[in-house]
Amino acid sequence: DAGVTQSPTHLIKTRGQQVTLRCSPKSGHDTVSWYQQALGQGPQFIFQYYEEEERQRGNFPDRFSGHQFPNYSSELNVNALLLGDSALYLCASSLVRADNEQFFGPGTRLTVL
C-alpha cells in the first residue's frame, strides 16, 4: 500500500519563475491538503482539495494555486516566486471523516535564488 508520494524531491528556481509541485495521495484517500514549512517552523496550511474543488484556503496569496485531478492526485502551483517562498512543501492526504487523520508525504524542498 503506497503512502503519499511527492515529486520532485528537490527544486531550485530563481525569483520571478513559476513552479509546479505534484502529489499522489495514499491509496483510497480522496482529499489532499498542502502545507508550507519554512526552516525551523511548523507547517502552515495553504489549501485543501476535495472533489476537484478548493474546499478551504489558508492565509496565502493568489500566487499559490492548485488543482485536483479525477484520480485524486494534486498539483500546487506558485507564480512569481519570491525568496521567501523557499521552504519544504508538504502534501497530506485524508478521507472525509470526523477525525480528519492526515498522512503526509516526504515533501518537496524548494529553493528560490
Next chain:
Amino acid sequence: GEDVEQSLFLSVREGDSSVINCTYTDSSSTYLYWYKQEPGAGLQLLTYIFSNMDMKQDQRLTVLLNKKDKHLSLRIADTQTGDSAIYFCAEILSGAGSYQLTFGKGTKLSVIP
C-alpha cells in the same frame, strides 16, 4: 493566544521518559494530534485524541489532555535514540467546514545515549 505553543528543546537520557508539552488555542478543537518529523523527512502521525477524552495510551505513547487549561502533553516511555526528532502538536480548529491543521513550531527531542 493565537498560536499553538511548544517549548523548543528537550533533552533526555536513553531509557528515561520524555514529556513534551503543548498549549493550543481553541477550546472547542475537536481533535488534537501529535506528529514526528525526522531530519529531511515528512511528518509521521503518531497519535491523536478526541476532545472528549482525558487520556489515550498507545504502546510507549501516552497523551494527556486538559481542556480547561488547553494543555496537551505527549509522554514517551523508555525513550530510545530512535525517538530523536522534532515533535509537533496540531489542532483542528472548530467550526463548520474547518479542515486545516494548525501546528506549533515543534519540540526538538534529543536522546542522550
